[in-house]
Amino acid sequence: MLELRKGIKADIPQIFELIKELAIYENGLDQVTNSIEKMEEDGFGEHPIYEFIVAEEKGEIIGGAIYYYRYSTWKGKRMYLEDLIVTESKRGSGTGKLLFDEMLAIAKANHCTGMMWQVLDWNEPAINFYKKYNTNFDGEWINCNLDF
Numbered sequence: 118m119l120e121l122r123k124g125i126k127a128d129i130p131q132i133f134e135l136i137k138e139l140a141i142y143e144n145g146l147d148q149v150t151n152s153i154e155k156m157e158e159d160g161f162g163e164h165p166i167y168e169f170i171v172a173e174e175k176g177e178i179i180g181g182a183i184y185y186y187r188y189s190t191w192k193g194k195r196m197y198l199e200d201l202i203v204t205e206s207k208r209g210s211g212t213g214k215l216l217f218d219e220m221l222a223i224a225k226a227n228h229c230t231g232m233m234w235q236v237l238d239w240n241e242p243a244i245n246f247y248k249k250y251n252t253n254f255d256g257e258w259i260n261c262n263l264d265f
Contacts, residue, residue, distance in 0.1 A: 119212065121219050124169035124181065126161045129153055131178040132169060135202045142205070167199065170219055172212045179207045182216045186229070195262070196224035198234040225265060233262040 124132065133153050140146040159166050172180035180203035187197045198220055203212045224232045 118174070119179075119215065120173045121170055121215060122173065124160075124171050126157055128169075128171055128178060128181075129156045129160070132156070132171065132181050132183070135178070135181055135204060136200065138204060139200065139202050170216065170223070172203070172216055174207075179204045180212045180216055182220050184220060184223070186227070187233070189230070192230045192264070194227070194229050196220070196227070196229045196232040198232055201234070221263070229265070231262050231264045 130153055133151075133156060136151070137146060137149060140149045160168065167183055167185040169181050169183040171178045180201075182201045183199045185197055185199065187195050189195050201213060201216055201220070203210075203216070220232060
């Protein structure tokens, strides 16, 4: 049975493995400079800067969502979904939808005006349009958001 719950410090080693799995999938493992120790400090130290939820099945973490809050001068408090990760063998099982729906619920419960995240972008017409303005692109990513 799948359970969603708030992440705890003891979950970080498993979450970090999922982060590395995602980095491998995106051909960017060499860019991961974070560590379990840094994640412990940043998430559970004196001034936590992120939170996460996990999807757990039979005692094993099979997915997670890492998030924090940001502030938009136009919109107010926004949730930023840094990563939504489901282990490869469980993709397509509905775990990602459950995690995403839970993130939306958390954002609404915390009075956010919306949620933002990044996705891989294959929209060539938009890329070509922005290139006309000498835009600096961050790899293959574009920003996304939902307004509530």
